[in-house]
Amino acid sequence: MVTLDVNGKKHAVDVSPDTPLLYVLRNDLGLNGPKFGCGLGQCGTCTVLMDGRAVLSCMMTAAAVVGRKIVTLEGLGSLEKPHPLQQAFIAEQAAQCGYCANGMIMKSKELLDRTPDPSEVQIRSALAAHLCRCGTHNNIIRAVQQAAREMKS
Amino acid sequence: MTAPLLTRRQFGKSMVGIVVAFTFAPALTWSAEAELPGDLGVAPRLEAWLAIAPDGTVTIFTGKVEIGQGVLTALAQIAAEELDVALPAIRMISGQTGLTPNEGFTSGSQSMEKGGAALRFACAEARHILLDQAATRLAVPVTTLKAADGVVTAADGRQLSYGELASSGLFHRDATAKVAPKPPAEYKIVGTSVPRRDIPAKVTGGASYVQDLRLPGMVFGRIVRPPGPGAVLTTVDMEAARRLPGILAVVRDGSFLGVVALREEQAIRGREALLRSAKWRETTTLPDEGRIHAWLQAQPDEVAMVSEKRSATAPVVRRLTATFTKRYTAHASLAPSCAVAEMSEGKLRVWSHTQGVYPLRASLATVLKLDPEDIVVAHVEGSGCYGHNGADDAALDAALLARAVPGRPVKLQWMRDDEAAWEPFGSAMVMQLSADLSADNGIVDWQHELWSNIHSSRPGRVGGVNLLAAEHLAVPFAAAQGQSGGEDRNAVPLYDFPNQKIIRHLIRKMPLRTSALRTLGAYGNVFALESFLDEVAEAAGVDPVAYRLRYLSDPRARAVIELAAGKANWRPGVKSDGVRGRGFGFAMYKNLACYVACVADVSVNRQSGQVSVTRVVAAADAGQIINPQGLEMQIEGGVIQSTSWTLLEAVRFDRARVTSRDWESYPILHFPAVPKVEVHLIDRPDEPSLGGGEASTGPAAAAIANAVSHALGRRVRHLPLDPGWIKGAVL
Structure with missing residues (x-):
């Protein structure tokens, strides 16, 4: 049994401690935000926040995050009350297939928390390890810029 | 997410007041001579395309599926426009056998042309029927009625909603396509950038993908593929895998190997155990990767003259020739393929990100020896799809595993290396071009000869199966011969040359499995054709844009070229500084679809040989635009994906295995x-x-290749660009 703090709630889950966090989030907690893309830490789709830091949930075990605060895409906001980043991704239509959106948003959340007014180069470099195959990058940059403006005001 | 599968009968029951006794049988009154527009002919009954519930909700049935391109939003716009209902009243049901029309595959950029046209006529006719119905009920002439927002209003103010008008069986009739759709001048919804319907859920953690499907009692599957094409499984310790925690089944059939477990990470550990103990007999029959193009040209081939044009011309004073190549390339979708399957009492249900639920069902039926009627295939989105990827193969894998645990849905997820090594690739190609010039530097003869593997080997074809695992079974199913035609896509120039000869060499022998990847052969052919045209223009001392216009009579082609050149501020005769370069590229896709012209700006790092594409200006004419923002994203996405292919991408392999297995x-x-x-x-x-x-x-x-050539002062002819070669070129 492992107890995890996810999106502000404690969850006791009956899993082997070496289970990758990604599968606990998806299969035990029923969350859709973090995605399986490679399981190798190379694509960024599984990104979650751990104590405010963007981490790859496919590369972390459940045991390694005990006592840490995990936030997933669902923890940022909802359909009814989207986070400014989620709102900006909708407004800028920053998704084609949308599979990369989770990682892009979670990594951008970390960026904006540390750098509230990032330049385009800073956004590109923050997202450098996050792959998008559909070619939505420029919409994503605009969405992050819009969210930055929104979060400042 | 539409997880539980509805039958058409259940759907009818859910639409209170409307019983849909539905049949896909051909219409009785339809005459073969008159062709219905678009895909309307594949299901020539109005009820096949739409239903209206008493609350006014309009359900649209489409065989076209969402693959990341925003098609369901665009189709909803068309339906709402023709019906005069508000967009939120439209509910889309897409891609499910028995429930939606069989529109084949969502491929070839034909969803608007075929699926959109069908809906336009079906909905225009449905609106007409509703108005007729209202006229009868209100006892007024139909011409005095107005429809808006799903409500019909008479001149005296009396109103009837579509929900009130849509009685049982109202659309239970043949489509005639005799009701003219709205003239574009009256459009309110079509032609506007309506936001995509699917994005809010996708950015807030809603269930959007087949990976997000969770069914009661669902368990998890993984497969173990052979190490390379031609490898055969000799022994494997299945017992050791079975002893691991949570393992429900280990399945072996010939060289097909898979595992089912209660939990996902347990299935992964089962897969790892099988990988460790499996012994394979490998073959080293793959060609030398470094000599793949010579290999292609040396194979037995099927030769066809694609186009030949002969006319008298000025004497030839010189001939230019050049050879261009591209390597095998991958879809490299962000998510590896995934499917959910459940086998219960001889009936199979499959959820898949396939591009064609009906063709997939037919192939599954063959392999599993089931009646197609006992199989339901429902489309659920995967990550971005750019052609025939691993989706269909994963569906068969899931079904083979589901057979081992009857009554339990199995979610089968490919690992990254399953996808990277086994998805069908875009073929390597060789393009040899030559041009004969007259004394006035005009092109009097154009020749384009190409060598390529097949560009379409989708499932559902006659004479075989074309699902990967079927070839690995103890009693294997042969693959059906792929469909020729994609190799020479866009090899025939749109330019008016007085003489031309286009020859295609199809090489059936595939070292690596190849199939449809975004544009099929057009990517290689347009790269070669447009690069060579630049080369000829340079030799002729003519600006490449002016040279293109000299040979183009189609006003729409000329317009996109002029627009792109104008917006990019194209100036003839600009010399490169040896670092920065600018290039042009144009094509009308398939020579019958969307026109695009691009101007690319690049800079070349002379030390590393790396190329950076800094800016691309594109102009496009896709006829009537349904959703400008959606179209813009498709064009931009294509530019960026192509930048990636052009700068970086090649599937790597040794003599036995694909070696590019991760990012x-x-x-x-x-x-x-x-x-x-x-x-x-x-x-x-x-x-x-x-x-x-x-x-x-x-x-x-x-455009990128021409820009790099411009920067270097030497022609780039091989893709992907090779930094080593570029470094050499600048020395």
Whole structure:
């Protein structure tokens, strides 16, 4: 049994401690935000926040995050009350297939928390390890810029 | 997410008051001579395309599916427009056998042209029927009625909603396509940038993908593929895998090997155990990767003259020739393929991100020896789909595993290396071009000869199965012969040359399995054609844009070229500083669809040989635009994907195995290297809508290659660009 703090709630889950966090989030907690893309830490789709830091949930075990605060895409906001980043991704239509959106948003959340007014180069470099195959990058940059403006005001 | 599968009968029951006794049988009154528009003929009954519930909700049934291109939003716009209902009242049901029309595959950029046209006529006719119904009920002439927002209003103010009017069986009739759709001038919804319907859920953690499907009692599957094509499983310790925690089944059938477990990570550990103990007899029959193009040209081939044109011309004073190549390339979708399958009492249900639920069902039926009627295949989105990827193969894998645990849904997820090594690839190609010039530097003869593997080997074809696992079974199913035609896509120039000869060599022998990848052969052919045309223009001492216009009579082609050149501020005769370069590329996709012209700006790092594409300006004409923002994203996405293919991508292999098995060995364009893209659209409201999904990849590649050639002062002829070669070129 492992107890995890996810999106502000404690969850006791009956899993082997070496289970990758990604599968606990998806299969035990029923969350859709973090995605399986490679399981190798190379694509960024599984990104979650751990104590405010963007981490790859496919590369972390459940045991390694005990006592840490995990936030997933669902923890940022909802359909009814989207986070400014989620709102900006909708407004800028920053998704084609949308599979990369989770990682892009979670990594951008970390960026904006540390750098509230990032330049385009800073956004590109923050997202450098996050792959998008559909070619939505420029919409994503605009969405992050819009969210930055929104979060400042 | 539409997880529980509805039958058409259940659907009818859910639509209170409307019993849909539905049949896909051909219409009785339809005459073969008169062709119904678009895909309407594949299901020539109105009820096949739409239903209206008493609360006014309109359900649209489409065989076209969402693959990341925003098609369901665009189709909903068409339906709402023709019916005069508000967009939120439209509910889309797409891609499910027995429930939606069989529109084949969602491919070839044809969803607007075929699926959109069908809906336009079906909905225009449905609106007409509703108005007729209202006229009868209100006892007024139909011409005095107005419809808006799903409500019919009479001159005296009396109103009837569509929900009230849509009685049982109202659309239970043949489509005639005799009701003219709205003239574009009256459009309120079509032609506007309606936001995509699917994005809010996708950015807030809603269930959007087949990976997000969770069914009661669902368990998890993984497969173990052979190490390379031709490898045969000799022994494996299945017992050791079975002893691991949570393992429910280990399945072996010939060289097909898989595992089912209660939990996902347990299935992964089962897979790892099987991988460790499996012994394979490998063959080293793959060609030398470094000599793949010579290999292609040396194979037995099927030769065809694709186009030949002969006329008297001025004498030839010189001949230019050049050879261009591209390597095997991958879809490299962000998510590895996934499917959910459940076998229960002889009936199979499959959820898949396939591009064609009906063709997949037919192939599954063959392999599993089931009646197609006992199989339901429902489309659920996967990650971005750019052609025939692993989706269908994963569906068969899931079904084979589901047979081992009857009554339990199995979610089968490919690992990254399953996808990277086993998805069908875009073929390597060789393009040899030559041009004969007259004394006035005009092109009097153009020749384009190409060598390629097949570009379409989708499931559902006659004479075989074309699902990967079927070839690995103890009693294997032969693959059906692929469909020829994609190899020479866009090899025939749109330019008016007095003489031309286009020859295609199809090499059936595939060292690596190849099939449809965004644009098929057009990417390679447009790269070669448009690069060579630049080369000829340079030799002729003519500006490449002017040279293109000299040979183009089609006004729409000329318009996109002029628009792109104008927006990019193209200036003839600009010399490169040896670092920065600018290039042009143009194509009309398939020579009958969307026109795109691109101007690319690049800079070359002379020390590393790395090329950076800094900006691409694209102009596109896709006929009538349904959703400008959606089209723009398709064009821009194509430009960026093509930048990645052109700069970076090649499937790697040794004599036995594919060796590019992850994102490090098959890198794609990273964020910092993505060009800024400007897209300019020409709307042609009175022209048919043309798909834009594939239109920009060829022109973008050519523009980039021409820009690099411009920067270097030496022609680039091989893709992907090789930094080593570029470094040599600048010395």
